[in-house]
Amino acid sequence: MRLSVIGCGYLGAVHAASMAHLGHEVIGIDVDRRKIEALRAGRAPFYEPGLPELLTEVGATGRLTFSDDMADAAGADVHFICVGTPQVHGEFRADLTYVNSAVASLRPYLRSGDVVAGKSTVPVGTAEAIAEALRDTGAVVAWNPEFLREGFAVADTLHPDRLVYGLPTDGDGEPTAEGSKARAVLDEVYATPLSEDIPLVVTDYATAQLVKVAANSFLATKISFINAMAELCEATGADVTRLADAIGYDARIGRRFLNAGLGFGGGCLPKDIRAFMARAGELGVSDALSFLREVDSINMRRRVRMVDLAREVCDGSIVGKRIAVLGAAFKPDSDDVRDSPALSVAAQMQLQGAHVTVTDPQAVDNARAKWPDLRFAATALEAAQDADVVLLATEWSEYRELEPDALAGVVAHTRILDGRNVLEPARWRAAGWTYRALGRP
Numbered sequence: 001m002r003l004s005v006i007g008c009g010y011l012g013a014v015h016a017a018s019m020a021h022l023g024h025e026v027i028g029i030d031v032d033r034r035k036i037e038a039l040r041a042g043r044a045p046f047y048e049p050g051l052p053e054l055l056t057e058v059g060a061t062g063r064l065t066f067s068d069d070m071a072d073a074a075g076a077d078v079h080f081i082c083v084g085t086p087q088v089h090g091e092f093r094a095d096l097t098y099v100n101s102a103v104a105s106l107r108p109y110l111r112s113g114d115v116v117a118g119k120s121t122v123p124v125g126t127a128e129a130i131a132e133a134l135r136d137t138g139a140v141v142a143w144n145p146e147f148l149r150e151g152f153a154v155a156d157t158l159h160p161d162r163l164v165y166g167l168p169t170d171g172d173g174e175p176t177a178e179g180s181k182a183r184a185v186l187d188e189v190y191a192t193p194l195s196e197d198i199p200l201v202v203t204d205y206a207t208a209q210l211v212k213v214a215a216n217s218f219l220a221t222k223i224s225f226i227n228a229m230a231e232l233c234e235a236t237g238a239d240v241t242r243l244a245d246a247i248g249y250d251a252r253i254g255r256r257f258l259n260a261g262l263g264f265g266g267g268c269l270p271k272d273i274r275a276f277m278a279r280a281g282e283l284g285v286s287d288a289l290s291f292l293r294e295v296d297s298i299n300m301r302r303r304v305r306m307v308d309l310a311r312e313v314c315d316g317s318i319v320g321k322r323i324a325v326l327g328a329a330f331k332p333d334s335d336d337v338r339d340s341p342a343l344s345v346a347a348q349m350q351l352q353g354a355h356v357t358v359t360d361p362q363a364v365d366n367a368r369a370k371w372p373d374l375r376f377a378a379t380a381l382e383a384a385q386d387a388d389v390v391l392l393a394t395e396w397s398e399y400r401e402l403e404p405d406a407l408a409g410v411v412a413h414t415r416i417l418d419g420r421n422v423l424e425p426a427r428w429r430a431a432g433w434t435y436r437a438l439g440r441p
């Protein structure tokens with residue numbers, strides 16, 4: 001099939017390459033020339049494991065091309081909308097500028113029967129508005145949310161947990177005739193994952209849009225729940241990692257997403273729960289999501305607590321102290337620093353008078369662009385040179401595997417803060433370190 005993918009960020013670039021891998025002829029469109037030039041040269045414009053290899057593989061087939069001209073999307077059977085929906089500055093709601101401008105510039109090239117499949121995370125009601133705006137083109141809008149995780153984006157796209165199609169429906173909630181046609185087109189696009197018995201949920205627009213924000217809200221709630229328990233653990237001398245293991249054995253709860261620490265960040269969970277609250281307010285049901293405000297504030301409190309912990313181990317003040325922060329990305333295997341807890345804590349410590357040196361295997365350039373006043377180092381050992389405190393803020397495997405003795409050889413004081421609860425306290429203490437973590441004695 002011929003597909004266009006509009007927006008070549010974390011979502012779109014991976015989707016475009018994955019669809020070409022499945023055998024489709026794909027054109028990726030983005031207004032950012034530098035992104036398009038990188039992708040044309042077979043280079044991923046951001047760090048995502050597996051993407052460079054995929055770009056090389058599909059590049060050789062000639063099935064994947066890129067353009068900054070929307071006219072090149074003409075003729076595709078399905079147009080996937082994959083542009084960003086960031087948080088409006090100073091407000092909770094999502095900024096739909098990119099979605100609206102993508103739809104407006106695509107509009108002149110649509111033919112009757114084309115499918116416009118929205119993948120961006122949007123406030124519920126957006127799909128309906130786009131369908132209305134495109135009604136006279138004869139194109140059919142489908143909502144096909146994406147659940148990929150950064151760091152696993154290729155695998156998540158090629159082997160999704162489930163597929164969701166939101167289609168135009170009749171009064172009984174059944175797809176209309178044009179909805180059924182769009183479903184058949186999407187079934188053809190996703191023939192390979194579907195043949196592997198991937199669950200498929202076919203539903204209406206509103207449900208499909210809500211699925212995505214409901215899933216992210218649940219994940220955020222799970223993380224904040226365990227971080228709230230970490231606060232209780234700190235107050236009682238309990239160990240949140242053992243607590244998470246024990247409750248996680250209950251299959252109804254499950255151990256995943258119960259890792260306490262600096263909390264969630266990134267381009268999705270924080271802004272998605274805020275946009276969801278804003279939308280609930282517009283819909284007159286803000287009470288239904290008031291718990292998400294608590295989820296957000298528990299999450300933000302972890303960052304404050306980490307700065308306090310640094311102060312505690314430095315006998316009451318971090319002013320003038322050298323602090324090495326290991327990690328800048330919001331999570332390992334990503335170079336994304338959007339709403340990164342690691343970078344936010346590093347910046348706070350610096351603002352409060354500490355001399356902070358940040359290191360990260362992939363995210364230093366992005367971090368420097370955001371916080372040019374921080375110091376940066378290429379490796380953990382370099383960052384930790386003469387440090388009074390070392391903070392593990394993003395759990396890259398190379399930081400988890402650090403040797404306490406090797407690190408002890410370069411620091412001024414052997415104090416380590418484990419912001420992700422991934423180190424073995426006994427091992428570090430045996431090597432003479434003061435070990436502190438969030439939610440552990």
Ligand code: UDX
Pocket residue numbers: 146147148149150151216219223256257258259260261262263264265266267268269330331
């Ligand atoms: C998330 C969703 O997982 C994905 O399905 C959706 O499509 C996009 O948003 P992503 O933002 O890539 O994906 O990151 P994710 O792996 O979910 O982690 C989010 C944040 O939560 C990270 O900062 C991570 O460090 C943190 N986290 C995760 C915890 O603090 N504890 C956990 O137990 C799990």
